[in-house]
Amino acid sequence: MDRLKVYILGATGLVGQRYVQLLAKHPWFEIVGLAASEKNAGKTLAQTGWVLEEPPPPHIAEMKIERLDVEKIPRVDFVFSALPSEVAAKVEPQLATRGHMVLSNASNMRMDPDVPLVVPEINPEDVSLLERQRVERGWSGGVVKKPNCTTTILNLPLKPILDEWGIERIHVVTMQALSGAGYSGVPSVAIVDNLIPYIRGEEEKVAAETKKILKTDFEIYVTTTRVPILDGHTEVVYVDTRKDFDPTAVADALAKFKGLPQELKLPTAPERPIEVRPQIDRPQPRLDRWAGGGMAVVVGRIRKLAPRKLAFVVLGHNTVRGAAGNSILTAELLVKMR
Secondary structure (H helix, E strand, C coil): CCCEEEEEECCCCHHHHHHHHHHHCCCCEEEEEEEECHHHCCCECHHHCCCCCCCCCHHHHCCEEEECCHHHCCCCCEEEECCCHHHHHHHHHHHHHCCCEEEECCCCCCCCCCCCECCCCCCHHHHHHHHHHHHHCCCCCEEEECCCHHHHHHHHHHHHHHHHHCEEEEEEEEEECHHHHCCCCCCHHHHCCCCECCCCCHHHHHHHHHHHHHCCCCEEEEEEEECCCCCCEEEEEEEEECCCCCHHHHHHHHHHCCCHHHHHCCCCCCCCCEEECCCCCCCCHHHHCCHHHHCCEEEEEEEEEECCEEEEEEEECCCHHHHHHHHHHHHHHHHHHC
């Protein structure tokens, strides 16, 4: 098929750069425009300060950053938004009104009942809410949200556990990477030789979004922390299941879990969305964050603490699986479901 045209908003931030990195080599999509804040407008992408582990292709590096102007965004197949939530709240509905399909990283509107909050392997059917948007909001386009990065990483292993054994409650403690706060989000003097045991608004997002994605109302208790790791969120999870389980069976169910993206063989879909590590000291961010090209989560330390009490550790790349990659996978899903 002809390559589909895409436009990236907030292209100079960490997640915006991750969109550029992943889309620049995508077999279906072609980047035709980049927009960011006023201070970067007119510069090339290379001039704005690229910080990822591999440089963008030269033709993208020399692309000029445009000033964000809803009226000047050309007709494209998808707009990928890495805008701050306060900006996205104004811009994204305007784009949808003008007929754009927006795949958004921002937290605004995630809990609106007519807005899909999608992890493609878990709830692809929720993209049908786009029709409700068109009817109730009068939009000719639409807005699809990806969940909080921590939520996405957590929900992938929870889905097969919920389906097979049921869940009554979960407790999760996170150790979240610095990139989750953005390039300038945590000052170095605050995080070097330190751990920050609170991330504003994060715990509430994880609890509420998990219930929306999994369509359940089990109890969920969350503690989020920031640690001096560049990329890769680690989460220690305790699950009270409805039925008793064998930990070997849990490991097998997680390793075999696949969803619609794997069935459709979408280009960004990992072959196995959940990889299970048998080693007692895994997963580790430095060793495991790039599993499945950064699109798989890695689970280890699967333990039975008591009847119906399961414990495990899960790790995922927060700016790939937890952010840009999840939205790109959702766009691929939308292409196939047209």
